[in-house]
Amino acid sequence: MPHVIRLQVNGDRYEVAIEPWRTLNEVLREDLGLTGTKHGCGQGDCGACTVLLDGRSVLSCLTLAVSADGGDVRTVEGLAQGRERLHPIQEAFIAGGAIQCGYCTPGMEISALHLLRRRPRPTEAEIRAGLAGNLCRCTGYAKIVAAIQAASARMSDEPG
Amino acid sequence: MSLPHFEYFAPRTIEEAVALLAGAGGRARPFAGGTDLLPRLQSGLVRAETLVDLKRIPELCAIGFDPASGLTIGAAVRLADLLDSPDVQRRYPAMTDAVSQTATVQIRNMGTIAGNVCNGSPCADSVPVLIARLAHLALMSPRGERLLPIGDFFKGPGETALEPDELLVRIHVPPPPPYTGFAFAKLPARTASDISAVNVGVMVARQGGVCGEARIVLGAVGPVPLRAHQAELRLAGATLGARLLEEVGRLAASETRPIDDLRASAAYRRDMAAVLVRRALVVAATRAGLAVADAAPAGDATGASE
Numbered sequence: 001m002p003h004v005i006r007l008q009v010n011g012d013r014y015e016v017a018i019e020p021w022r023t024l025n026e027v028l029r030e031d032l033g034l035t036g037t038k039h040g041c042g043q044g045d046c047g048a049c050t051v052l053l054d055g056r057s058v059l060s061c062l063t064l065a066v067s068a069d070g071g072d073v074r075t076v077e078g079l080a081q082g083r084e085r086l087h088p089i090q091e092a093f094i095a096g097g098a099i100q101c102g103y104c105t106p107g108m109e110i111s112a113l114h115l116l117r118r119r120p121r122p123t124e125a126e127i128r129a130g131l132a133g134n135l136c137r138c139t140g141y142a143k144i145v146a147a148i149q150a151a152s153a154r155m156s157d158e159p160g
Numbered sequence: 161m162s163l164p165h166f167e168y169f170a171p172r173t174i175e176e177a178v179a180l181l182a183g184a185g186g187r188a189r190p191f192a193g194g195t196d197l198l199p200r201l202q203s204g205l206v207r208a209e210t211l212v213d214l215k216r217i218p219e220l221c222a223i224g225f226d227p228a229s230g231l232t233i234g235a236a237v238r239l240a241d242l243l244d245s246p247d248v249q250r251r252y253p254a255m256t257d258a259v260s261q262t263a264t265v266q267i268r269n270m271g272t273i274a275g276n277v278c279n280g281s282p283c284a285d286s287v288p289v290l291i292a293r294l295a296h297l298a299l300m301s302p303r304g305e306r307l308l309p310i311g312d313f314f315k316g317p318g319e320t321a322l323e324p325d326e327l328l329v330r331i332h333v334p335p336p337p338p339y340t341g342f343a344f345a346k347l348p349a350r351t352a353s354d355i356s357a358v359n360v361g362v363m364v365a366r367q368g369g370v371c372g373e374a375r376i377v378l379g380a381v382g383p384v385p386l387r388a389h390q391a392e393l394r395l396a397g398a399t400l401g402a403r404l405l406e407e408v409g410r411l412a413a414s415e416t417r418p419i420d421d422l423r424a425s426a427a428y429r430r431d432m433a434a435v436l437v438r439r440a441l442v443v444a445a446t447r448a449g450l451a452v453a454d455a456a457p458a459g460d461a462t463g464a465s466e
């Protein structure tokens with residue numbers, strides 16, 4: 001039996017009727033058309049599906065949409081505030097060459113946002129621990145870590 | 161991921177949740193973070209017609225500390241909530257060590273400590289320290305509530321003392337006894353997303369200048385987490401030194417029953433168990449205020465953190 005749930009995603013309110021076995025990842029991508037959030041392994045290993053739910057980074061592939069009813073979701077589409085500028089994390093990823101194929105990037109950036117909100121000036125070890133749940137098959141992580149350090153420096157000057 | 165079909169309920173009280181489980185005659189499952197359950201439903205390892213979500217039950221979301229009764233952890237408390245708790249940070253450092261080395265940030269933001277226990281995995285990272293702490297589990301069913309020592313909870317890989325209509329509602333961890341130290345170590349260390357090949361939780365009590373009671377619990381080296389009783393007895397009344405800890409580590413390893421699997425061979429697990437026990441004991445002794453003569457510094461690559 002479908003459940004009617006309410007979600008706030010990147011500030012927009014949605015009401016959708018969904019079956020209880022649908023994941024948040026499926027509902028974001030298929031019902032709301034927000035395909036920025038990726039689907040990789042579907043088992044909790046890769047982090048490509050990471051979103052913020054009520055301010056915490058979670059795996060949308062292992063979250064039942066019905067259990068997120070009433071929740072506040074932020075995806076990569078909602079990282080940038082406004083149309084003029086990307087988020088400092090996104091700018092740092094681009095400037096630092098931390099994106100190759102880009103499949104891991106939405107999840108990496110959401111994990112970076114979760115980390116920097118809790119630890120505005122993380123050490124390299126803290127960044128690596130913060131990203132332990134996000135796999136990248138292309139870049140080898142050094143550039144991603146450097147990009148997050150750069151974003152951290154910028155965001156401490158101008159919080160976003 | 162494509163999940164099989166099930167019904168979903170999000171009750172607001174423990175009574176409603178227990179009634180839902182009882183009414184389903186074994187075909188319903190408690191659902192907390194879902195980080196163990198959803199992959200198992202997906203692969204068909206577990207079947208359920210109904211999921212009973214515990215996260216909307218306010219009573220289960222609470223974590224509390226009282227100097228007389230200790231720490232009370234509700235069944236819907238997430239691993240990340242535990243790490244954020246000032247009481248846990250201040251008084252239960254080995255639990256912080258264990259939980260911070262469990263899984264990844266996202267999984268800790270979703271998964272619960274109760275789910276880690278109820279899953280019944282011999283590798284569960286929060287379990288060795290809970291056993292060393294003599295934690296109790298409050299289990300609720302239509303027949304009422306019972307309190308079970310966590311050491312009696314595990315029956316085999318994936319098998320626990322839970323009845324199908326029974327819910328773990330709270331974990332009780334006694335207050336830190338005076339003059340004791342606890343420690344956790346796991347391997348692989350700090351590569352967080354790896355399930356442990358070996359993990360240990362230990363307690364050392366100080367009695368004057370020697371070791372009083374000791375507890376040593378090993379995970380992932382048997383069908384359930386094991387106490388190393390002979391090694392514990394060898395420590396009681398002993399003056400701690402590097403050579404004794406070597407011997408105790410080997411003794412503890414000889415009490416394990418590891419298997420070969422994808423993650424590690426049995427022989428490797430036994431060797432590593434000896435090393436982890438020794439290192440965790442050094443940390444626990446230091447926390448208890450006991451000097452260890454000629455010990456190698458703790459907290460190096462095998463993850464016994466100080």
Ligand SMILES: Cc1cc2nc3c(=O)[nH]c(=O)nc-3n(C[C@H](O)[C@H](O)[C@H](O)COP(=O)(O)OP(=O)(O)OC[C@H]3O[C@@H](n4cnc5c(N)ncnc54)[C@H](O)[C@@H]3O)c2cc1C
Pocket residue numbers: 043044045189190191192193194195196197198199214235239261262263264267270271272273274275276277278279283284285286322326327328329352353354355356
């Ligand atoms: C990528 C990945 C990495 C992981 N890494 C680790 C790791 O390093 N160390 C580790 O120990 N674990 C690890 N896990 C396993 C898992 O994340 C943890 O065991 C977690 O704590 C489970 O909690 P949960 O709330 O998600 O449980 P759920 O999946 O909700 O439940 C687990 C089981 O317990 C039952 N259950 C849950 N709550 C109750 C209750 N209150 N009463 C009765 N039954 C209940 C459920 O029915 C289910 O059978 C990992 C999992 C993944 C996917």
Ligand code: FES
Pocket residue numbers: 038039040041042043044045046047048049050059060061062
């Ligand atoms: S798709 Fe969710 S963790 Fe890989």
Ligand code: FES
Pocket residue numbers: 098099100101102103104105135136137138139
């Ligand atoms: S850029 Fe390709 S997976 Fe990370």
